[in-house]
Amino acid sequence: xxxxxxxxxxxxxxxxxxxxxxxxxxxxxxxxxxxxxxxxxxxxxxxxxxxxxxxxxxxxxxxxxxxxxxxxxxxxxxxxxxxxxxxxxxxxxxxxxxxxxxxxxxxxxxxxxxxxxxxxxxxxxxxxxxxxxxxxxxxxxxxxxxxxxxxxxxxxxxxxxxxxxxxxxxxxxxxxxxxxxxxxxxxxxxxxxxxxxxxxxxxxxxxxxxxxxxxxxxxxxxxxxxxxxxxxxxxxxxxxxxxxxxxxxxxxxxxxxxxxxxxxxxxxxxxxxxxxxxxxxxxxxxxxxxxxxxxxxxxxxxxxxxxxxxxxxxxxxxxxxxxxxxxxxxxxxxxxxxxxxxxxxxxxxxxxxxxxxxxxxxxxxxxxxxxxxxxxxxxxxxxxxxxxxxxxxxxxxxxxxxxxxxxxxxxxxxxxxxxxxxxxxxxxxxxxxxxxxxxxxxxx
Numbered sequence: 001x002x003x004x005x006x007x008x009x010x011x012x013x014x015x016x017x018x019x020x021x022x023x024x025x026x027x028x029x030x031x032x033x034x035x036x037x038x039x040x041x042x043x044x045x046x047x048x049x050x051x052x053x054x055x056x057x058x059x060x061x062x063x064x065x066x067x068x069x070x071x072x073x074x075x076x077x078x079x080x081x082x083x084x085x086x087x088x089x090x091x092x093x094x095x096x097x098x099x100x101x102x103x104x105x106x107x108x109x110x111x112x113x114x115x116x117x118x119x120x121x122x123x124x125x126x127x128x129x130x131x132x133x134x135x136x137x138x139x140x141x142x143x144x145x146x147x148x149x150x151x152x153x154x155x156x157x158x159x160x161x162x163x164x165x166x167x168x169x170x171x172x173x174x175x176x177x178x179x180x181x182x183x184x185x186x187x188x189x190x191x192x193x194x195x196x197x198x199x200x201x202x203x204x205x206x207x208x209x210x211x212x213x214x215x216x217x218x219x220x221x222x223x224x225x226x227x228x229x230x231x232x233x234x235x236x237x238x239x240x241x242x243x244x245x246x247x248x249x250x251x252x253x254x255x256x257x258x259x260x261x262x263x264x265x266x267x268x269x270x271x272x273x274x275x276x277x278x279x280x281x282x283x284x285x286x287x288x289x290x291x292x293x294x295x296x297x298x299x300x301x302x303x304x305x306x307x308x309x310x311x312x313x314x315x316x317x318x319x320x321x322x323x324x325x326x327x328x329x330x331x332x333x334x335x336x337x338x339x340x341x342x343x344x345x346x347x348x349x350x351x352x353x354x355x356x357x358x359x360x361x362x363x364x365x366x367x368x369x370x371x372x373x374x375x376x377x378x379x380x381x382x383x384x385x386x387x388x389x390x391x392x393x394x395x396x397x398x399x400x401x402x403x404x405x406x407x408x409x410x411x412x413x414x415x416x417x418x419x420x421x422x423x424x425x426x427x428x429x430x431x432x433x434x435x436x437x438x439x440x441x442x443x444x
Contacts, residue, residue: 238323
């Protein structure tokens, strides 16, 4: 039995070798695609073409595309069955001065081990020509679903050249690619924007009216003579829409610290979302912006305190259901809710009542002082044996028309010192029998 062990092992190795040998032999048994070209057949179609390979199987092509621009993107893998062409995916900003690279490999559909050798990377441009475009960074915004405003920048080498640039645009009509045509003929078919505006004498922007939702647009900026390669910008208008600021129409307070907020926005679209922010102007807290996911022009929100002064604002944006919108509207005008007035009456009373009492005491003391001085004058007049009419007039003057104290003389002496001092009583000499008594004079 022992001699049979090596023989069985050799038999198994032979069978495995026979199974593996065909796959190794057929791994690269297909020819490589050749004559790879790229061609723009419209402003929305870039067709990549190559020669179909001859094979005894149903062939598919694995493609990798890498765009060379200022914002690198990962390679785009594609699988193309049978045919020898495909439409390149294009979008966003596209500088026709830049190159892109592609690799194409033929593979048998039913046998992934049967394929062509790795194709050398092919580097090419979308359109022929060597003229370099001075335009970069084209950006467009669709304001209020009414008009589109596009701006662009110029490279430093073009700043000193007195060349005017213009904006052209196209709407995408269907998904088909027309027959091949000259690129410059396609470029001249665009609609030209007429309302350009300058900066330092050169056109750097243009505005035109537009009001159709959901369209895919392509913008091109080039010179008036079409002599340079244009800078292209692809976008859906919903993605660049900036709605008008909402207008808050009403805010009411509810139970349990709730606010019910209503607003309007024009034009209103059912696929819009809104964001509400509330600031407390008395306490250092702020309610974070809250999204209205239901696309309604109203919201009920709970906050920590509704008794303080609140500031409310709303803004709008298209929802992700219709757009990859990057623009919010401006914030609405502020809506201020005044807080509850704080009761300051007890504090005022604590301040005013003592002040009134002090003033009243000062006035009373001044009045008593003047009365005392006038009585002294009467007594002195009687002592000087003046007539009874004089005493009567002085008394009437005291009671009915008291004299107004002179402000400058009121506080010549310290009032408190005067109150603390002991003034000697006036001593009247005993009247002689022939003289008239002061009391009798007063009674008369």
